[in-house]
Amino acid sequence: MKILCLGNNTKDTDIKTCNLAKTNLSKCHGLLSELDGPSLTITQDGWYHSSVYDIEYSRLVELATEFNSVIMLNQPKEQYSHPDAFYKTVKLVENLPNGKFLNPSYTTDINFFENLVKTNKSFCIFPFIELLTNQRTDGYTTVCCRSSTPVAHISEIKNWAKNKDYSIIRNKMLNGELLPEHCASCYTLENRNILSAREQETVEWANRLNLTSLNDLTEITHPAYYEIRPSNVCNLQCRMCGPTSSHLIGQEYKKINLISTIPSKEQSDFSIVDFTNLKKLYVAGGEPTAMPEFYKFLDLCIQNKKTDFEFLINTNATKFSNRFKKQLKQFSNLQFIISLEGVGSLNHYIRWPSDWNTITENMHYLRKHNHIITTNTTVSIYNVTNLYNLLKFFDNEFPGMLVHCLPCTSKDDMLSGFNFPNSKLALERLLPIQQLKCYKNNRLLKSFIDGIITHYQTTLSVDLTQLKLFFEFNDKLDLSRNVKLADYIPELEQARKLIL
Ligand code: SF4
Numbered sequence: 001m002k003i004l005c006l007g008n009n010t011k012d013t014d015i016k017t018c019n020l021a022k023t024n025l026s027k028c029h030g031l032l033s034e035l036d037g038p039s040l041t042i043t044q045d046g047w048y049h050s051s052v053y054d055i056e057y058s059r060l061v062e063l064a065t066e067f068n069s070v071i072m073l074n075q076p077k078e079q080y081s082h083p084d085a086f087y088k089t090v091k092l093v094e095n096l097p098n099g100k101f102l103n104p105s106y107t108t109d110i111n112f113f114e115n116l117v118k119t120n121k122s123f124c125i126f127p128f129i130e131l132l133t134n135q136r137t138d139g140y141t142t143v144c145c146r147s148s149t150p151v152a153h154i155s156e157i158k159n160w161a162k163n164k165d166y167s168i169i170r171n172k173m174l175n176g177e178l179l180p181e182h183c184a185s186c187y188t189l190e191n192r193n194i195l196s197a198r199e200q201e202t203v204e205w206a207n208r209l210n211l212t213s214l215n216d217l218t219e220i221t222h223p224a225y226y227e228i229r230p231s232n233v234c235n236l237q238c239r240m241c242g243p244t245s246s247h248l249i250g251q252e253y254k255k256i257n258l259i260s261t262i263p264s265k266e267q268s269d270f271s272i273v274d275f276t277n278l279k280k281l282y283v284a285g286g287e288p289t290a291m292p293e294f295y296k297f298l299d300l301c302i303q304n305k306k307t308d309f310e311f312l313i314n315t316n317a318t319k320f321s322n323r324f325k326k327q328l329k330q331f332s333n334l335q336f337i338i339s340l341e342g343v344g345s346l347n348h349y350i351r352w353p354s355d356w357n358t359i360t361e362n363m364h365y366l367r368k369h370n371h372i373i374t375t376n377t378t379v380s381i382y383n384v385t386n387l388y389n390l391l392k393f394f395d396n397e398f399p400g401m402l403v404h405c406l407p408c409t410s411k412d413d414m415l416s417g418f419n420f421p422n423s424k425l426a427l428e429r430l431l432p433i434q435q436l437k438c439y440k441n442n443r444l445l446k447s448f449i450d451g452i453i454t455h456y457q458t459t460l461s462v463d464l465t466q467l468k469l470f471f472e473f474n475d476k477l478d479l480s481r482n483v484k485l486a487d488y489i490p491e492l493e494q495a496r497k498l499i500l
Pocket of ligand 1: 123124125126127143144145146147182183184185186196197198
């Protein structure tokens with residue numbers, strides 16, 4: 001018999017596995033890890049152990065076929081370095097035909113919210129755990145960053161847990177009443193059979209906060225998750241962004257008559273963050289590293305010795321000063337979400353006028369200093385045919401990094417990644433992604449890529465009205481920036497003939 005035990009990445013996993021081997025009068029062969037090489041084969045009977053830290057997800061799934069049983073050890077979630085690693089292990093073992101649990105309650109606890117989001121298509125955890133400011137709503141909060149429909153004015157929220165506007169939304173969700181005015185972005189993905197944030201993040205957050213029933217929700221008195229966007233100050237002018245997220249785009253749009261008034265810069269400050277129940281703080285912009293108030297907040301955290309919470313910084317990674325690098329050294333739980341849309345000059349064109357070498361050097365700097373980096377790519381008409389190159393670059397240069405893709409939303413959907421005018425070419429370029437490790441190891445990315453592939457397999461037509469709007473808009477930007485689409489994305493330029 002060959003048995004593989006999965007657990008956390010501490011000595012305890014080795015001890016527990018060897019004890020089990022002894023009890024079963026068998027031999028313990030110890031740890032299996034990526035360091036054993038790609039052609040790892042299991043020849044001898046006995047007990048082995050590994051973890052999601054030691055071997056990546058898709059490789060563990062393959063490896064599991066060489067064992068009679070794969071057992072998840074009964075180590076409590078708190079003994080994992082992050083609850084997400086515990087969750088990943090549970091889901092992996094649950095989906096294996098030969099998977100077993102020493103503690104079966106691990107699955108029942110997680111499955112409550114997993115089943116709830118399947119049976120109640122309205123329920124989402126964010127209004128129950130999150131408070132955020134949103135650059136698009138002028139001082140009003142929204143249910144999450146994906147929505148631009150106001151919920152309540154931030155200055156009027158005295159008791160977030162009992163706030164009447166939030167209560168209305170929470171009750172509707174609990175009753176299964178759909179909220180398209182707030183949650184259309186998730187519903188749209190679900191209608192395309194793509195896993196939404198509602199489905200995925202509800203389960204992840206319930207696991208992180210140890211929520212196993214609806215009753216647990218009523219005990220949340222303070223937000224566990226804050227998202228702060230201090231202002232729209234930004235050093236870039238990304239093509240799929242807008243004036244409420246980049247003051248430079250505001251100035252440019254005004255100059256080329258795309259808007260008549262420039263939105264104000266000030267949006268919110270960090271004073272709404274209450275550390276009482278804080279599990280995670282997410283800061284975005286604009287560009288946080290371009291904002292003086294962001295540096296002040298980091299100094300304040302350092303002064304008050306609040307430096308160990310889960311701190312996510314969304315950045316374009318183009319502007320890391322020495323002061324910033326010095327501040328980072330004080331924080332123990334930092335994660336960076338780096339926005340990237342293409343490799344090299346394509347990124348420069350879309351995330352105008354960023355410099356690719358600076359970004360990749362900064363990403364390496366963060367990794368070298370043991371900060372977690374993940375990437376976020378907005379999939380649009382600009383990059384859908386070049387997504388493979390970007391994801392392949394991630395696989396090669398930053399192995400194991402978590403990669404997110406999200407669909408581009410824009411006025412009249414003119415930048416939609418689902419409207420590339422040549423389905424055959426889009427498919428040719430998208431299908432190889434299914435061979436990449438980042439695709440195989442991340443079910444959210446997999447779901448997104450499969451959804452967009454299915455779209456191009458089943459939809460051969462193109463929305464010419466959207467395409468015309470795209471060219472009109474993009475030509476104005478190109479003229480303003482003195483560049484040409486043909487020099488960066490020739491396959492898209494070729495589609496111009498369709499609207500002439
Ligand atoms: S359903 Fe989607 S849009 Fe609505 S709150 Fe949840 S994550 Fe946000």
